[in-house]
Amino acid sequence: MTLSGGVSAMRTGAWAAGGLGAIFLLFCIAATVGQYPLSIAEVLTALGSLLSGAETGSAAETVVLNIRLPRLAAALLVGLALAASGATYQTVFRNPLVAPDILGVSAGAGLGAVTAIFLSLPVPMIQAFAFVFGLLAVIVVYFMSKLVRGVHDPILVLVLSGVVIGAVMGAGISVLTYLADPYDQLPAITFWLMGSLAGITFDDLMAAWPPVLAGIVPLFLLRWRINLMALDEEEARALGVETGRLRVVLVVAATLMTSSVVAISGTVGWVGLIIPHVARFLVGPEFSRLLPATVLIGAGYLLLVDTIARSSAGIEIPIGILNAFIGAPLFLWILARARRSWR
Template identity: 35%
Template sequence: MNNAYKKEKRKFIIILVSLAAALLISFVLSMCIGRYSVSIGDTFKYLFGQPIEDVSFKVLNNLRLPRTLVAICVGCSLAISGTIYQSIFNNKLVSPDILGVSSGASVGACLGILIGFSTGLVSLFAFVFGFITVLLTLLISKAFKNKSNLIIILCGLAVGGLMSSLVGLMKYLADNEMKLAEMTFWLLGDLSKVTINDFWIAFPVTLVGCIIAVILSWRMNIVSLGKKESKALGVNYNVTTIILIIVATILTAVSVSISGTIGWIGLVIPNLVRLLIGSDNKKVVPVSMLFGAVFMVLCDMLARSIAPNEIPLSVITGIIGTPLFLFSIFKRRKEIE
């Protein structure tokens, strides 16, 4: 028993350290690779404050650094949101959009683009509409006497469907080709316009959200058992669930408002992590943070470097995420049966 515990703990530490190293490596590669290549030497000189040629400095300082840092925040946030929602609803097929936050954010962003707002106001609209959509989902679910999690999920699907229809309507009304193209690219995920200001918005939210998720990770284990079991074990199910939903919603809303809609990360990463280390959220939460960050940085690097024109992020995450998700299903097929 003691040897098995030590073995599992050692495995967890090795995975955590390996992912931290992978994040550092992917960060450096992301700084170097793109349409304009920057040498590793110049990248390290820049990171340590040494002078480099003007063009390389501008590329690293104005484009690569903000974009890579935001990618880390977005990947981390979406992975944690997926982990939280899957634990709350005890359903491994749940993603961060289950309560309609991404669909609502899409409505806000498309409305902002249609009106002609600046990038900052479009992001603000996306965040506000995403949060309002989740509140709407929860309010509608309260109208049902049945308080099961399934009702909340079904209400989320219904509200999300309504928001998707509104997005379709606004795309139809966007007769200006530039606005339609901007909407489409936003809906498929895009980090090409991020600035260091976006990072300073995303970073504190991501940091606080991750800290809360780590602190409450043991409660997530208990909440996933159900209301009766939570009460028997001394955990307030309703309060814990509300706190976790708020954290996951804010993390997702902020991420989507900055990067646009990016699929698969919140669904695939938690499932792959559970495949590696089991279902204990005290381990799943920190590993998912790092895994999500690495995955997002690598996907963003591919999106801007493998084709003459930048590929939308959701295309890359979908191409990579689909086989990974199918692999996780295959490895756990006996549990599904």
């Protein structure tokens, strides 16, 4: 390893350690917030009792371990999965506007999940339907963009294809919402579409984290090759990268992560679009640095938004709605600050 490479690795490690420390601090602070306020000491004591197995059953311990811990862990999981998916899509398709929601993945996964809810299927089937429909949306969008010939801006074609497919999937969701049982299925579908982490249990987390892990591990293992996906097809192939096969692997991995977390959280937009841009401002576009930064920032961002959602008003604000109010102005600010290409 060269001296510059060693210095770069040390800086990356320092950034990662600092990010993890900041997330842990934010996690502890978020655990104190709620209808039953707690102190940092009570939160740390409850976490320590969980790790040691010496649970006392106190009120503070019950609140932390049974109510807030699953929800906060879900916020971290959903945030990192959506952010990592967005960074992957943007690199693979060489498009700074691509994200799980813009590309139609979120709408497709949403249609799959709503279909499963409409059919009263269990959580594993909801995840399976979300993955299949999300992957189908990506495939249709990609091939639609390839069918359009003679256009000077393929990025625009890809984005417009995603908008079209997203609208079609949204129409399907509306049809199922209209046909749903108003006393049983409709409230569940409506609440799910607004996006929320309320009611998350450890069983939900156990169903979601294995697919997320299965999706994110290939991204870390292939992070050096993913850098070459930002090049033209001919240049990448000249360097020994089979772009077609690699693109399939990356799209499947990103779609698996997105669909898995959408199945438990509902529709949560903007994370996959704005967080990769924020990470690029901090660490640059090199994917081996971009991916860890995106994961950490995405996890911390959604944890912060969820804490605001459940503590800023007398009633809880659905996280999908609050995130839109925060994400849209933040993205406009990013556009205003961007003076050069994202690449």
